[in-house]
Amino acid sequence: MSDWLLIIYCGVITYLTRFSMIAILKKEMFNNRIREVLSYVPSAIFPAIIFPAIFLDNSGSFHFEDNPKILASIVAIIIGVISNNILATIISGLTAYWFLIFI
């Protein structure tokens, strides 16, 4: 039973983070300056997920040497910047990663 409560609590808090700002904020609350800064939201948030997933191991310690994720990410970024294509970025990154871990 407590498992179900846990799932429901997590669902409610997830939904509220999505809903609250949409419900509260009104159009007039935004000037150009706020809009400009908010355009940096993706650049500010996604690295917080990307960096630990690449540079830290499962125990949370730094993992720099012999880490295929770093090299594969560099490949993905280079291909991504050249091609400007999301799919090409993902495929090149995964291909490089598999190449490194299997060969």
Added chain:
Amino acid sequence: MRGNFKIFLKGIIDVSPLMIPVVPFGLIFGILSIDIGFSPLATMAMSLIIFGGASQIILLQLFSGGASTLVIVSSVGAVNSRHLLYGAVVSEHLSDLKLIWKIIISYFLIDQAFAVSNKYFQKSNEKNKYFHLIGGGFTCWIIWQSTTFLGIILGSAIPEKLGLSFAVPLTFLAILVNDFRKLINVIVIVVSGLVALIGYNYIPYKAYVIVAALVGLLTALILTKIKKNYE
């Protein structure tokens, strides 16, 4: 003005490339959840009720480590805090909508749909442009539910050696590809990433995500101000 369905379709098409890495993520979630000891029904319920990849994986990790409900729920909240900022960004485009639409759209405000629809919203002046976000969110919903289901069935048949979890940071990296061309963005990316790396072990409740994001935004605030003063 284009029809609702056309814009809905455009949302589906735009988000599709981002769905490929969601497939292994959903499979991994389903497999892990069964492994840890959740029932197939509870596993499916997580994907239906929470509908958030990072949150669900963190729920599993902390649950299997014996964390309390309070710690798990606050961690999920912290990981999800990025949605507050997504909501703040898109709310400007949704402010004229009826409450019922805001309630529905909120359920679909996920990373991938936000990323593509935010771009679309900035270019489009159509009144019904919010159907783009519903299209993208709905696509992700279908993929997420079906891959969770497949993961439950596949159980432990998929080798962990494939390292499919790397698909997660890779997806987010791909979303940022355009930003790697702009200096201020690159600085913000590096600052946020470093704060997250250092904070990972020291900031409680996985709140490193929101701390890193806020420091990143503050950096953007300062840098754009400096840039303006030079112009």
